[in-house]
Amino acid sequence: MKYDDIIIGGGLSGLLCAISLAEKGRKCLIISQGQSTLNFSSGSFEFINTEEGEDFEHAIAALPSRHPYQKIGVDRLPRLRTSVAGLLDRAGIRTVGENERNHLRITPFGALKQTWLSLAEMTHFQKDELLGRVLVVDIRGFLDFNASFIASSLGQMGIQADTCEVYVHETERLRDNASEFRSANIARVFNGYTIDRLACAINEKATDVDFILLPAVFGLDKEEPARRMLEKLNKPAAFIPTMSPSVPGIRLQRLLKQRFISLGGMFLSADTVCGGEIVDGRLVSVRALNHGDTRFEAENFIFACGSFFSNGLKATQDKIYEPILGLDVDYEGGHGEWFAPDVYAEQPYMSFGVRTDKRLNVSLDGKTLENAYAVGQLLSGASPIKSGCTGGVSAVSAVYAADIILNQQ
Ligand SMILES: Cc1cc2nc3c(=O)[nH]c(=O)nc-3n(C[C@H](O)[C@H](O)[C@H](O)COP(=O)(O)OP(=O)(O)OC[C@H]3O[C@@H](n4cnc5c(N)ncnc54)[C@H](O)[C@@H]3O)c2cc1C
Numbered sequence: 395m396k397y398d399d400i401i402i403g404g405g406l407s408g409l410l411c412a413i414s415l416a417e418k419g420r421k422c423l424i425i426s427q428g429q430s431t432l433n434f435s436s437g438s439f440e441f442i443n444t445e446e447g448e449d450f451e452h453a454i455a456a457l458p459s460r461h462p463y464q465k466i467g468v469d470r471l472p473r474l475r476t477s478v479a480g481l482l483d484r485a486g487i488r489t490v491g492e493n494e495r496n497h498l499r500i501t502p503f504g505a506l507k508q509t510w511l512s513l514a515e516m517t518h519f520q521k522d523e524l525l526g527r528v529l530v531v532d533i534r535g536f537l538d539f540n541a542s543f544i545a546s547s548l549g550q551m552g553i554q555a556d557t558c559e560v561y562v563h564e565t566e567r568l569r570d571n572a573s574e575f576r577s578a579n580i581a582r583v584f585n586g587y588t589i590d591r592l593a594c595a596i597n598e599k600a601t602d603v604d605f606i607l608l609p610a611v612f613g614l615d616k617e618e619p620a621r622r623m624l625e626k627l628n629k630p631a632a633f634i635p636t637m638s639p640s641v642p643g644i645r646l647q648r649l650l651k652q653r654f655i656s657l658g659g660m661f662l663s664a665d666t667v668c669g670g671e672i673v674d675g676r677l678v679s680v681r682a683l684n685h686g687d688t689r690f691e692a693e694n695f696i697f698a699c700g701s702f703f704s705n706g707l708k709a710t711q712d713k714i715y716e717p718i719l720g721l722d723v724d725y726e727g728g729h730g731e732w733f734a735p736d737v738y739a740e741q742p743y744m745s746f747g748v749r750t751d752k753r754l755n756v757s758l759d760g761k762t763l764e765n766a767y768a769v770g771q772l773l774s775g776a777s778p779i780k781s782g783c784t785g786g787v788s789a790v791s792a793v794y795a796a797d798i799i800l801n802q803q
Contacts, residue, residue, distance in 0.1 A: 397423045397660075399799060400680060400692040402667045402718065403706065405430025406439075407770025407788040408698030409650040413481055414796035416657035423690060424659065425682055427666040430647060431703060431771070436635040437610060437642030438499045438518075439785030441475070441510035446521070449494045450475075450510075460724070460775035462787050465752045466794050474790040474797075479511065481793070485653035487646060488514040488617060500607065500634045502539065504547025510786055513642050515620040516610065517632040526604030527554045530634075531596055534561040535569040538577055538637035539609035555607075558599040562591050580611040581641045584619055593626030606631035610642050617645070667718050670695070672758065677766045680718070694765045694799050697721070697756060698792065701747065701771040714746055716772075722749040722757045724774035740780045747774030754795050767795040 401412045404426030412422045442463075444453045454463050454471065463471060475493050482489055491497055491511040498506045500517045512518045519525070528548060532541035545555035564583040568575045584592065589612070600606050610633035612620040620642075624631050635642065651661055662682070670680040671689065679689035697718070699706030708717050709732070714725045725732070725746040732743045748756055748768040756768045770788040771778070778784040 395690050397421050397692040399694045401696045403698035406432055407792040411696050411792035411796045413654050414793050416659045418800055422659045425662045425665055425667050432643045432647040434638040435640050435643030437516045438509040438512040440782045441786030443508055443782035444496050462773045462791050474793050477793045478789040485649050487649050490514050490518050502635050504544035515633050528605050529600050529603040530557045530607045532559045534559050560595040564588055577611045577636045577641050578639050581614045584612050589623050597628045600629050608633050609636045614644055670719055677763050697768045698770045699772050706772040716748050724749045745777045748772050753798050769795045
């Protein structure tokens with residue numbers, strides 16, 4: 395089976411890279427083994443933490459040269475961010491956020507967090523626009539969203555926040571089995587008139603407030619249920635992510651996959667790439683566990699396998715390795731130095747990843763594989779939690795690798 399480009403991993407970076415290539419008419423295959431981290435996403439993408447009033451480029455200038463943003467080139471990042479927003483838009487994913495600076499969102503714990511792009515229905519505001527009197531809505535019996543905790547956190551920031559509990563009989567039925575009462579199952583219930591009835595129940599309680607905050611449990615496949623919910627409320631409102639699974643994240647995954655397939659892309663799910671064949675410094679084919687001896691051949695290969703969480707990287711007591719080909723990995727020290735005992739400290743293992751050059755080409759035993767690239771969380775050099783660059787690195791590295799491939803045609 396011969397393709398122009400094979401992408402290993404169907405998370406945010408794999409899908410964005412594949413869509414960029416497929417939009418230009420290339421014949422692409424994604425092979426992906428399991429759920430990606432999009433299923434846990436807040437519905438917002440972080441680019442980099444900034445000081446108040448600081449723009450992205452200023453904050454990026456302080457990053458070390460090994461960071462993916464520095465490898466890609468600071469000058470290229472504004473255009474790549476614009477490309478990402480366009481790709482999401484064409485996939486039917488409406489986002490808000492400026493190209494040069496962060497906005498704030500509210501986390502499931504009621505904290506404010508800086509972020510670059512948010513789905514249009516999620517909370518998004520600048521510091522000087524902090525909400526007035528707020529009502530945090532709880533759905534009765536739903537344990538993955540703690541309205542009181544959120545209200546109390548907002549209260550500590552000087553925002554007057556109350557809570558209320560609502561239900562419709564369809565959600566009450568889910569309570570028969572506590573393990574069924576999860577965000578994704580609730581989202582299946584909220585369609586059409588169920589949304590309207592829930593909105594009525596909320597409107598009755600939200601008479602004396604300026605803003606309503608709701609758990610993001612609307613719209614698994616499309617935005618419409620979330621939008622309908624907001625339209626039916628009498629006050630301005632927005633969603634806060636719940637504990638996982640994430641309904642907005644699942645929707646992101648589905649819409650990106652749909653977009654890729656609609657462009658003629660082939661998505662092979664639940665299969666694991668387990669090896670490949672290298673000839674004269676080029677990767678010529680890969681194998682997948684469920685396909686026996688089949689050789690998946692392509693001109694280019696993009697490794698978008700994520701980090702430890704998604705098995706893109708693995709660790710034993712003595713080493714950290716990339717499991718498909720044993721690509722070169724950047725990591726330092728022995729096992730005891732890979733993590734800091736204080737869980738809140740910067741964790742060294744988070745910046746470990748596959749080594750690349752400035753074109754994001756990977757290497758094996760020090761030799762560059764000219765037609766193989768790494769993108770996303772698999773890349774070394776970022777400390778995503780500390781610098782707040784999680785989704786940003788995945789998104790811009792994906793589009794950058796696609797640009798390199800397209801420009802060499
Ligand atoms: C729990 C959690 C929550 C997060 N929330 C946010 C958030 O709210 N905002 C944000 O900006 N960032 C968030 N992140 C960071 C997130 O990792 C990135 O934003 C981004 O989604 C990562 O995309 P990726 O494609 O690089 O990797 P992943 O999402 O990890 O996807 C990698 C994919 O590759 C597949 N794969 C791995 N090995 C193979 C193989 N051998 N063969 C085939 N397929 C393979 C995996 O199954 C997976 O589907 C979160 C991360 C985690 C862990």
